[in-house]
Structure formats: C-alpha cells, structure tokens
Amino acid sequence: MPSTALLIAAKDLRAEFRTKRTLNSMLIFSVMVILAFRFAFTAGDGGPAMVAPSALWITFILAGMFALSASFSKEKDQETFQSLLLCPGSRTSIYLGKMLSSFILITMVELFSIVAMAVFFEYDFGGPERLAWLAVVVVLGTLGFVGVGTLVAAMTMNTQMREVMLPVLVLPLVVFTIIMPAVTATAKVLGEAGMADVGAEVRLLLTFALVYIIAALLLFDYVIEE
Amino acid sequence: MIEIKGLTKRYGNRKVLNGLDLSVPAGTFLSIFGPNGAGKTTLLKILATLARPNSGTVTVDGWDLAKDGAEIRSVIGVVSHSPFVYGELTVEENLRFFGRLFGLGPAGLEARVRELLDSLGLAHRARDRSEILSRGMRQRLAIARALVHRPRVLLLDEPHVGLDPKASAVLDRTLRSFKDGGGTVVMITHDLAKGLEMADRLAFLFRGRMAREVEAARTDAAGLRQMYDSLAAGDNA
C-alpha cells in the first residue's frame, strides 16, 4: 500500500474520530436494524438462528453505505477532493486510501453489530473456531463490498441524489457476489448442528473481492476525470 | 516554464478554450484578465491537471501535461476560489497533511509549517480547526497549503477575493518573495490595478483565447483600462 494511501486513510480517520458524525450514524442505524429484526421475527419463524445471518449482513451493508457515501461527500462538500487530485503520485492512491478508511470504519461497526446481536438475540456465537471463521467471512465480504462501493461512491459523488444513487448502484452488484455467499457462509459457521465447511463460499468471496478491487484500480482514474 | 499551444477544451458542445496559445517564461509574474465565462478558470484547471484538454499541447517546467501529470503536480501550487482545506482538521494538521502528501520528511515538514504559519500570520490560530476560521484566515491557510511543498509555479484564481486590506498585503508580500525566489506566477484577477501592480506581463483572455499580451512596464492603469474596454467592446460586437 503506497504511503499516499496510508496518509489519506489516516487523515480520514482522524477527521472522523474528531466529530464521529458518520460513526455515530452507523452505530445508531445498526442498533435499529438489529432491534427491528429482533422483534419482527418470533420463535415460530425458526427463531434467531434462522434470522441472524441475514440480519447481520443487511446491517453491515446498509450501515456500510453511510461510510462509503460520507467518505466522498465530505470531500465534495468542502471541495477538498480537488486538493487530493493536486497531489503528485498516482490517483489510485486516493482510491486505496478511501477504501482503507471505509474498511476500518465499517469493520468497527460490524464488530459492534455482532456484539449487539449476541446481546439482543441472546445468541451464542460459539467457540474460537467459529469466531475465527466468522471473522474470515466478515473480512472478505467487507473487502469486496468496500472495493466496489468506493469506486461507485467516487462515481456518484458529482451526481444529484448521490445518497440514493449509491445504494441503487451498489446493491445489485453485491447481492449475488457478496451478500448471498456471505449469508450462506455465516449461517454455516453459526449452524446449531455444528460448523459446516465454508470453503466454497470463502473462495467465492475472495475471488470477488479481488475482481472488484482490481477493476476499481483500473477504472478509478476515468471515473474522477472532468 | 509554461508553454501552451493550440489548447482546446469543450464542455459538451460549448468550446470554452479555442486554440489558446500562451508562453510564460520562468520567473515571470503573469496576470490574466477577462470577462466572466471567458475560460480563465478552465485554463488554470487544465494547467493544474484537474481537467483534461481536448487538444493542444501543454508543458510545465519541461513536463508534458498529457503524460507527466504527477511531475507537474509536484512543481505547482494552486490557490482557487475555495480553500481546499479540511474543516475538521486544525490549521497545522492541514498543512502537515498536505506537506506529507508532497513527500516532505518529518523534520523539514515541521520547520516548513512553522515558517508558513509565521509568514502568513496564522501562528496564533495553528491549533484551531479550520472550519471556525474567518474567510480571510481560511484563504491565508489556502495560500500556505499551496506553498507548503515549495512549488516553482503558482497558479492563482482570484486570490485576493475576500481578503481584508491587511491580508491582501500579506498575500502580496508572500507573492513578491515567491517571485524573488525565482518562482513563476500565473494570477487570474478582475482587479486591473492589482493585476498591473504585481505583474511583469499582462494577458487578456476573451472567448477562449488570448486576445492580447503586453509587458506591464509598457502600460499604466489608464492604458490598461482602455485596452480592456476596447477588447470588451469588440467582444460584444
């Protein structure tokens, strides 16, 4: 990771932790979604075990949209994006920096959501082996989501109704490639009968994370040109 | 230092720059005048690699704009209408961030930041978030940001707008010492007197091309006013 990307990510996080505007929105939103799931489903529907994997990923993806959108809209509103473009070095560093800061913010919210889930659903996430696999699935799924989401957020930064455009464009791209395998894998990892093999899903998530990131690196220069 | 030949830029069907030629030798202070919408900001954006031209060649400090964007960015400093600084970060954090992006090492960076804070009269606001600064103070920060990496070329788009007389004098002093250090300046302004006072050369941009260029020493305020008015009269016809 080039140092420009690290500098940009560090700057983003420093600015965010000073006001915590995006982070607080994401945390509040996550609690609301989890509570909605908690009370919308009863034991008759198969109980928490059935709902938990979908609830988790819907929370991750929707809360993640806040981070992706804010990452560029803050630069746009302060017109600071121009000053990033004025820096020497490759512009893909901007993509990598933005991706990294969004990834870190979203991962923090995901951790929080998993804990909130355990509390509200009185859910037992099982031993270290399950948690380790859950971590692998969450990290790979998030990487792919942030990889494609950062590109789309840069594209939609200059459009009207960017807050709507972002999810409208990102959701179709991630439903089959990330959300479905991630939900399946999460269900397998957390399965009541014991853990099932998630090799296939993990490979799929890894593949799409790489495909999205490589595609974004190739396209980023074009989407930000005037 | 800056060589522009046949520069054309279209936005949709509108030709904003139309075969513009311009040459700015190293160490020159050039003021560009022209009516609203003539293409001045567009020209500056192209020089700053923020917009891509449709045709024409541009070199800055020997670098070709079409393929050496990163090298050009490392030798230019840009001051525009908006300050391009982060509101949540303090004045000094902003300068450190941009300094590091331009590759300044930790030791040199701190000295450079202090020097700029002092010379622009920002030292007492160094630890304030830039969003609470007044407009003029933020403009001073923008100037410091543009200078942090010791550029060789300054591109300025109406840099005096919003500055009080004192801040305006601070900017003038900063620009003079930049020029004395051998720097090249391209400044867009609507203030004919200010443009004349600071510059060695004057250029008039009308309808996407340079309508006229003169040495500043060969004219005075009245002559300049006349030149501008006669070009503007021809422009409307």
Ligand SMILES: Nc1ncnc2c1ncn2[C@@H]1O[C@H](COP(=O)(O)OP(=O)(O)OP(=O)(O)O)[C@@H](O)[C@H]1O
């Ligand atoms: N991103 C853009 N998309 C479409 N048209 C643009 C864009 N930027 C500038 N233009 C058009 O290009 C023309 C020149 O604009 P420019 O900002 O370069 O003028 P200017 O000489 O700086 O004017 P002013 O004195 O008002 O600042 C204008 O007609 C403007 O509407």
Ligand SMILES: [Mg+2]
């Ligand atoms: Mg302008």
